[in-house]
Structures are given as C-alpha cells and as structure tokens.
Amino acid sequence: MKERECNRGRQGKFIKWSDINLKSEIMFTGLIKETGIVSKLEQIPSGIELIINTSEKLYSEIDIKSTIAVNGRALTILEKENLGGKNRLKFYLSSWEKAKQYQQVRQVNLERAIRFGEEISGCLFYGIPCGQCKLISREESPEGIVKIKAEWNNSLLTYLDIKDQVYLDGVLLQIKDINQSLICVELYPETLQKTNLGDNIIGSMFNIEIDPIITKLSQILEKKLGNIILEKA
Numbered sequence: 001m002k003e004r005e006c007n008r009g010r011q012g013k014f015i016k017w018s019d020i021n022l023k024s025e026i027m028f029t030g031l032i033k034e035t036g037i038v039s040k041l042e043q044i045p046s047g048i049e050l051i052i053n054t055s056e057k058l059y060s061e062i063d064i065k066s067t068i069a070v071n072g073r074a075l076t077i078l079e080k081e082n083l084g085g086k087n088r089l090k091f092y093l094s095s096w097e098k099a100k101q102y103q104q105v106r107q108v109n110l111e112r113a114i115r116f117g118e119e120i121s122g123c124l125f126y127g128i129p130c131g132q133c134k135l136i137s138r139e140e141s142p143e144g145i146v147k148i149k150a151e152w153n154n155s156l157l158t159y160l161d162i163k164d165q166v167y168l169d170g171v172l173l174q175i176k177d178i179n180q181s182l183i184c185v186e187l188y189p190e191t192l193q194k195t196n197l198g199d200n201i202i203g204s205m206f207n208i209e210i211d212p213i214i215t216k217l218s219q220i221l222e223k224k225l226g227n228i229i230l231e232k233a
Contacts, residue, residue, distance in 0.1 A: 026113045027124040028069045030165075030172025032195045034058060036070075036110045038102050039088060048093040050075070050102060054110065059087035062112055067127070069111045071101065071196075072170035072207035074127030101132070104204060107196040109170040125167040129207040130156055130215065133168075133183065135200050146187040146198060153181050156210055159218045167209040171195050 036058075040051035052070065059080065062068065066077050070091065079090040093099040102108065113127075114120060133152035140146045150168070157178070160166070164175050166183065171191065177184035192198035200206070 025116075026067050026074060026127065028074070028111050028113060028127050028167075028170070029120060029122060030111070030125055030167045030170060031122070032109045032111055032171055034110055034194070035107050035196055036089075038106055038108060039086070041099060041102055046092070048096060048099040050091040050093055050099065052089050052091070052108060052110070053086050054089055056087055058110060058112070059089070062089075067113045069109070069113070069127040069170045071105070071108045072125075072127065072129055072167055072209060073098070073101075074113070101205065101207065105196060105199070107199060109195050109197075111170060122172060123165050123211050123213075125172075125209050126212060127170075127209070129209050130154065131208060132205045133208045135202055135204045135206065136182070137202065138200075144189045144192075146192060147176070147184060148187060148197075148200075149182050149184050150206060150208075151181050152183055152208060156215065156218055157181060157183070159214050160210060164214065165211055167207075169195075169197060169206045171197055 034055055034057075036052040036054045038050070039053045040049065042049055050070075058068075059082075062077060062080075064077055064080055067074050068077065068089075069075075075091040075093075077089050078092055081088050081090070114124070131152065131154050133150040135148060136151050137149045138146055139148075160175060160178055160183070162175055162178060166173055166175060166185070168185065173185040173187075173191075175183055176186050187197050
C-alpha cells in the first residue's frame with residue numbers, strides 16, 4: 001500500500017497513515033463497485049453458513065481464504081462454486097447475532113480488501129463494525145438526493161462532527177449534520193445506483209464503523225481521563 005495522507009476535516013490537519021499502528025493489513029475503502037444477492041443463510045453444526053451470488057468479475061478476481069466486506073463486515077471466503085450458472089461465495093458466521101443483519105436484506109454491498117501496491121484515496125476501514133444504527137427518516141429532494149437520518153446510541157458519537165466520514169453498511173459517506181444521537185448523511189444518485197442503501201426502509205439497521213484514527217484517539221482520551229479520575233479519587 002502506498003503511503004497516503006488522510007484529511008481530518010474540521011481540524012484542518014493531515015495525519016500520515018504510516019504514523020498509525022494498524023491492527024491488520026486487511027482494510028477497505030468504502031467505495032462500492034458492486035453488490036451481491038444473499039442466496040442462503042442457514043444453521044450448520046459449527047455456526048451459520050452464508051452464501052452470496054456475485055458477478056463473474058468479482059468471482060474471478062478473488063480466491064478462497066480471501067477477505068471481502070459484506071455490508072461493511074469483513075468475512076473470509078471459505079468456498080467458491082458455480083452452480084446452475086450462478087457464481088456463489090460461501091462464508092461462515094459464528095452466531096446469529098452477526099448473521100441476523102443479513103436476514104433483513106437481499107442485496108448486499110461487496111468490496112474486496114485492498115491489495116498491496118494499490119493507490120488509495122480517502123480513509124480506510126477495518127471492516128469491523130463499531131455497532132449498528134437505526135434508520136429513522138429519509139427525505140428525497142427533486143434532484144434525486146436522499147437525505148437519511150440514523151440513530152446511534154454510542155459514546156463514540158461524541159467524537160464525531162460534521163464532515164467526518166463514516167462507513168455505513170460498507171459505504172463511505174460524509175456526515176452532513178449531527179445532533180445528539182442522530183447522524184445525517186446524503187445519498188447521491190450514483191451511490192443509490194451502486195449500493196443497497198436506497199432499498200432500506202424506516203427501522204432498518206445499518207452496520208456502522210468510524211474512522212480508525214478517531215476510534216484510536218477516543219481510546220487514548222478515555223484511558224487518560226480514567227487515569228486522572230483514579231488519581232483524584
């Protein structure tokens with residue numbers, strides 16, 4: 001991966017990714033190029049099996065044991081098969097807690113992990129959701145832009161601001177407004193065409209992941225604050 005810089009928006013500063021201790025070399029951009037169809041989701045002795053039908057292009061590009069993000073969650077491909085002219089990828093999930101998010105959708109956003117040497121613009125994500133947020137409103141403008149509001153009751157929300165970026169069901173989006181537990185983002189026609197975000201109804205749940213730099217900074221600040229409280233006790 002080429003060294004790049006990530007704009008931190010409101011601070012007006014640039015932070016080099018080489019200065020951050022990344023937990024894993026498996027990362028994603030949130031720039032969705034295609035979707036897949038959930039073909040099967042069932043209980044097996046060792047957990048939950050998820051089967052997704054994909055395009056021939058993606059099927060030919062990836063190998064068994066490769067990692068792709070499925071609606072923002074990094075999953076490892078356990079098996080590939082062409083059955084009845086359909087290109088199928090098999091994944092394993094350890095529990096229904098993780099699998100239930102795929103019960104409410106038929107179409108899923110797919111992105112293969114970035115590869116060494118690829119030039120990347122924008123922020124990177126691990127494909128490990130920080131939690132889930134709930135769609136509470138959507139409003140479409142005459143220009144075809146859909147404004148959605150999602151509720152996220154999480155302490156990490158206090159570290160976010162307007163123009164920060166979030167990874168919503170695997171899609172990179174910029175925060176347009178933020179108020180208490182509500183995040184507002186806009187879905188442009190191209191995003192609606194290339195992803196499944198436009199299919200969600202009120203009450204739907206999204207996987208959400210925030211900029212890893214913000215997550216790391218929040219951990220550092222909370223740890224230091226905890227130490228200060230202990231010292232004063």
